[in-house]
Amino acid sequence: MDSALAVVGTSIPRRGLAEKIQGKAQYTADLKRPGMLYGRILRSPHAHARLQAIDISEALRMPGVHAVLTYRDVPAVRIDADLLPLDEVLRFVGDEVAVIAAESDVLAEDALRLIHVQYEVLPAVFDVEAALRPDAPPVHPQGNLVGGKELVVERGSVIQGLSAAEHVFEGTFHTQIHAPVGMETRAALAEWQDDAVTVWKTSRAVHANDRQTLARVLGIPLAQVRVICTTMGGGFGNKDESRLSVLAALLARQAGRPVRLEYSRAEEFIAGRNRQSSLTHLRLGVRQDGTPTAIAMRSVMNAGAHVASGMQVTRRTGQGAMYLYTCPNARFAGLTVYTHRPAGGSFRGLGAPLGHFALEVLIDQAAVALGIDPLDYRLQHHVTEAGQPGQRTTPAGQLTPDEPVEGGIPFSSNALRECILAGAERIGWRQQHRPHAIATGPVRRGMGMALGIYKGGTGREAEAEVRITPTGRVQVAIGNVDVGQGSSTLLAQMAAEALEVPVHSIDMVMADTAITPPAHITAGSSTTITSGAAVKLAAEDAKRHLLERAATLLHVPTVRLEAGQLVSIAEPSRRLDLAAAVAGLPGDIVGTAQVTSGSTTHLVNAFAAHFAEVEVDMQSGRIRVLRYVAAQDSGRILHPRMAENQVSGGVLQFLAIALREELYVDPRSGVTLNPSLLEHKCTSIVDFPPIEVLFPAPPDPCGPYGAKALGEPPVVPVLAVIANAVANATGVWLYEAPFTPRRVLEAIHAQGR
């Protein structure tokens, strides 16, 4: 830790944790308003259908029912380009048909059965290959290829790079639908007062998404819409869509009473947004000594019925292929395809874990084939601080991209080497890693590793407001939400550090559009870097105003802050307590800042090197994780205990995704078959060993207090680490995740082990 820093870098208690433990923290579904009704959603039993007739009269007549809405009763204003509040056409099993508000949850449930619907069932398509055929039933009128074309980024020429290669390694990799499964299900509570609406919602984007969308769809000015997220029960890249806010607001307007609409767990699985399944083809060209000459990746993603943030998921699949290894020629092509499966969306890491799975397995295959230790291969060829070869194409003076393509731009910092060495040392690679597939017997032990590169958290806009109040307390307002990762604690630490006041004098105000400045969506592991930069600057601005005021009060030219006192620089005996300096002020001392974070000269990315030791039972196909080491380069760690918690949590979350989690959608009916926590089994407390977390990286010169992104980077290498450890143990390469016993056994038999 830097001795010059007082609060940043220390593990103070997480803000709000004591309240959460005692059940005092208020999440959206814990809120109640006078006269509040309970909302429920009628969902489509068909994957593709048109409403021929819908009769709501019986439901409306039921005592206790106050509103029923169908597509005929809601504005035909699009929420997203491919999404209406309610539609005459249903596009997946579980799509919203009608909504209802009643005196209680059970009454609303009863009333759903009194809505009589006649569906005209239409042909549906569930897999991407079928969806791309010219005669496929269109999910939306604009065609099944989202955006009408492939997304392509390229550096150099992979055609030339592949012809220069002495060996080409090739593979096709599959991943299935990944459900984020926040423990808190989605909920929205809407209340109207005259022509203004307040919506409390589980939301990562109260400003950027919900408020904007509500104003547009409801046809009221922005000033009449307030959106609040009180406490968030897990985000994981999810809970960013606005349909739920809109439906709650429309129901409340129709009923003339507040309405709370809450997803059940099954609805969360089916109608929440899950990361799209992927099929990735990768070609890796190398010279005899292993030097990469070309990396070419092409991914096809099944986005389901609505694309939401699916295009970003697709794009992020390519970040590893484009940038993790020094290579003049790299190309990523991505296709995002509509089908009649439940809507896709973003989940922690977006496409990066999927793309890294393919890339890092082929890197191991190349190393094994060329007789090079995979650790040495990576030490030799990982991208260095110099970045990629080539010419910068981003105009000078413009911020560098967070998902880089071009060469010729160095990194602000890149501690991949330190992470590889520290992780290898911790797991004992040099002593215990054995050559590929020499283990024998019914249970085989092996060790694997993989690297990760991820966005560094820059590239977004943020505003912050810091108020020193006459009571001496400091209020920090920021429009983002603490999704559970602990940003309220980190931002308070940064404000306290910049203002040189005790951190307990800071009050955080977050995610309320009426009292916080506008904010981007809380996404892309950006809060610490981007919102943090804004908070730091706003605190510095407030401090300037405070020092000016103290100088006036003390009748001296300049003043500095020292241990909570304002001290004259020329005459240190003239001093003033902070409380005395602000007491009697007519208003607050206000500092503000508006930033777009990033660098014009350097790339800002986060890195990781992960290692695992596993045992594979050759008879049952079961994989047991014995040890897992995660070394992260996220610059300076601002709160070691929370950071360790976030990294070990991310790895544990993705170990179950690597080994067993999969949301099954029936390929004939489109029905989601396992929408429950019993049938979709997440990591429990007895599944894996404790995760060993290392932070060997130095502070980054670009981020506030030297920080880089941390939320998503720890999940990026996990699938690949396990696949490589299994291959080391057994000689069997895994191409399809999750690595369930059945898939492992099939691979063992197919590959003749």
Added chain:
Amino acid sequence: MPYRASISITVNGQPHRLEIDHRTTLLDVLREHLDLTGAKRACDRGECGACTVLLAGQPVYACQLLALQVRGRPVVTIEGLAEQPDFRPVLDAFVANDAGQCGFCTPGFAVATYAALQSHPGASATELRWELVGHLCRCNAYDNIMAAVQDASQRRLGTTAPHTERG
């Protein structure tokens, strides 16, 4: 038409008389009728532990009981435990070990930890781990939760230096 039922229920020492739909679960009574929202609804079918409360001292999933089944047995929720001095070691240990992130599952873990330490004082780390197997945390703060549970066990027994599995 729904059937109505009248029930008497004692929660956190307070007796209540309520008129409810007979299908109402204990969890719904707590959350919607008594405004005790510390027990969370995350699955509503006994798969996650977020709604755990004590029924006659034993941890139960409140979503898995109809309110009618409670039949006079006292219910204690996390709000009630938070008022009890003997819950303090659990609270302090969970805060000190950062045993949560988003916090949604945390009250359930805290109730289960309290109950496990009451019924098995001096239990080993492994025994305590298996006591919590019915609880899901999607932030996967499990390593910190285990450290907190062992710390709470030590605090409760009055020994100072907490020894954790994590080492």
